[in-house]
Amino acid sequence: MTTEEAKETADVVSGTFLVNSLPARVLFDSGATCSFVSDVFCKQFVTPISVLPDALVVEIANGDKVIIRDRFCDCTLEIDGNPFGLDLLPMAIGGFDVVIGMDLLTRHKADIFFAKKMIQVPLSGGGVVVIYGEKGKGRNPIISAIKARKFLAKGYPSYLAYVVDAKKEKK
Template sequence: MGQEEAVADPIVVTGTFLLDNSYACILFDSGAERSFVSHAFKHLLKCKSQPLIETFTVEMANGKKEITNNIFIGCTLTLNDHSFPINLMPVSIKSFDVIIGMDWLSPNRADILLLRKSHPSQSTLGRNSHSLR
């Protein structure tokens, strides 16, 4: 999925946010099982890469499969002045620096609020849940 397609898709949210103190173009995708970082952006991460116990096969949006055997553990995602730990697997992504999937959205109780994208809105953070608009 490219940036233009993401803008038109009502079930994803995109934006520029801080990841390990570097600005990243991020796609929040409730259809993605895991969270990923592009090979181009991974060099900006301050968190350490660790080998996976087992290789992980990622099916890309175009149907191609890619194998990854590393994960960046304990990166810091900053949303509305709140810091959240996130783990990211490096894969070949061209349109975004990072794709955040359900492995992060679910444990952090983040909801992607489906709004008409032509209406500006402010992000809100609740006590125990987080809303992405």
């Protein structure tokens, strides 16, 4: 599944979050029993890889089976400044850096609202973290300068991008 397909699909939630302090395209997938990391993305990890006691046979969406023998233990998914520990299994993933499965979602008693593209995760100290997934073409990704200034003042990570439409004619 690509990022654009995830935005248009009602039964998945996706977005960009920090995984081991690295910005990652993350798919929250209630159909996955475990959490996975792209074999390309995990090359940036400092976390050591460990061998599983028993190899896992994972059936992927097209029906093929993949054998996984390794895992990254004690990884961190950061959502709104709140760290969530998880183990990640490396494998070839198209379109995303990390797939969060039911292992993390059930451990943290997450509530999933696919119609709203929203996940609520209760925090151990009280309160809740709300994850809003990216929506399709109807959503405007531009925020105001005032909102951006507030995010920067709170210490949120920021990125500057200069985008040019190469297909557009010059006047």
